[in-house]
Amino acid sequence: MKKALLSGLIAIAAASGNLHAQCTPVATLDQNFENFTEFPDSCWYGSGTPGVNFSLLDDNSNNVVRFYGMFSVNTPFYLVTPELSTIDGNHYMTFDAVPNSGLALGVKVEVGTLDAPTNYASFVAHGPEIIINDTVSSYRSINIPANSSYKHIAFRITTISQHQAVKFDNFKWELDPPPVQCNPVSAINQSFDNFTAFPDSCWTTSAGTPNFYLNDTAADKDITFYSMSSVNTPFYLTTPELSTIDGEHHLKFKAAPLGVPGDIKIQVGTLAANDDYSSFTAHGNEIVINGGAEQEYTSIKIPANSNFKYVSLKITATAAHQALLLDDFVWEAAPGTGISDANNIIARLYPNPVSGDVITVEAGTNIRTATIYSVTGKVVRTIDQQPGATVTLPVGDLTAGMYIVQVITDNGSSTAKFTKQ
Structure with a gap:
């Protein structure tokens, strides 16, 4: 019995000793724990009792870190990354978290920072609290602002009942991608x-x-x-x-x-x-x-x-x-031709919207000229038409948006709207 207790204490001490290994700050993280043989390891740390509250779990041949609250209720535990050299406002964290059983529903997770791996009093939360449920597994935190006192990313985990457990995996700390250029679209x-x-x-x-x-x-x-x-x-x-x-x-x-x-x-x-x-x-x-x-x-x-x-x-x-x-x-x-033709001169305007290179206007009489205007009234293009009741207008070089076409015919003028996609 004494030997068993001694062996357990030695194992816990050895696991705890990983915290004090030589840990140099890293710029990025891409950690799926596949190379881990125990937890904590590689300058990752979990509060509580090593091997109990945080442990390495072989989950269908996929290593994950398992949090287990045991008898604790409303007691925060902390899962802590290695020290990071890039908490600069330009990086973000993604990770996966899924319940280890139905009992885990409702576990609360807050993403935050610490100034030292075990100084939990320094925890500063960033972003909204996450509630673990049975449908969402991948989470992205908000960008964490630059601050010289922020050294580690920490996940504060709080259970709402006994014996709750959550599996964590696929932690990434990387540069926030440049914002997507969002141009207006017509459809x-x-x-x-x-x-x-x-x-x-x-x-x-x-x-x-x-x-x-x-x-x-x-x-x-x-x-x-x-x-x-x-x-x-x-x-x-x-x-x-x-x-x-x-x-x-x-x-x-x-x-x-x-x-x-x-x-x-x-x-x-x-x-x-x-x-x-x-x-x-x-x-x-x-x-x-x-x-x-x-x-x-x-x-x-x-x-x-x-x-x-x-x-x-x-x-x-x-x-x-x-x-x-x-x-x-x-x-x-909306259903219809897009034609607002009080004089009933324009019979068809197609295709509308137009995504190709040309749009066709058909009138009930001879078309003399056709002019395309922007919605601000600027002349975009004018076509002098050969005799006929149909005109094809080139629009392939137009930017997406709304335009107005005006035709002048033997019986007067008329306008209609079309959309370039």
Whole structure:
């Protein structure tokens, strides 16, 4: 018995000794623990009892770090990275965390910093608290601001009941990629099937994981909204900037409820900037989703206004743990030809929207000239037409957006709008 106790103490002391190994600051992390034979190791550290609260677990031939709260409730534990030389405001942390069992649901994780690996009083939290659930596994923290006293990234883990356990893996600390150049688009046809993360491709949200995340568990990917514990708190899912909020386009999307039953409200609206939620202007009737299968929703056309830059869904849950699947967003010209021809001179304008090199105008009489204008009234192109009732206009070099074509015929003049994609 004494030998067993002595062996256990020696093992714990040896594991604890890893903390005092020669640890030099590192600039990046890409740690999946596959080269670990124990934990703590390689200048990683966990508070509590080594081998009990934090341990190395072979999870289906994949090494992970397992946190186990044992009998502790509402007691914080800390998982700490090696010292980092690049807490400079330009790096970010990603990691995976999944419940080790259903008992782990509700465990709280905060990403923060320490000035020394065991000085937990120096912990400074960065970003919102993460609640571990059974659907989200990959998390991205906010950028951590530069501060010379920040030396280590730490994960403060707090259980809400006994015997809760969480598996951690795939820690990365790397340069924040340069911001994506987001140019206005004239149309959207987005199924998210080519996405590998969310937000991405100039789509934005008012909150990150786990309130919005990419559900890629099936071939048909979608965006999942999850209310967590928020009730009657609006969240926003926002499209890329649009150049065609002109009164002639409308939005279509699909939504299906998940999780706790009850009303989930969606209001379609616009924003002046993708993070200025105070500028939200509602358009059309509020949509109330309460059970049932996936449905497609079509908003009313949004009126033209130079302040409307983005279309946004304001989503409000009326109970905790409600969820929605959102998919197949389409922003397109409303049904019709796009022709506003009081004189009934222009018979057809096609294709509209146009993504190719030419657009064709057909009139009921001989066309003399055709002129393309920008929406600001600038002449873009004029074509002197040979006798005939049809004119083909080159548009391949035009930038995406809304244009106006004017034709002068033997019977007068007329105008129509078209969209270049």
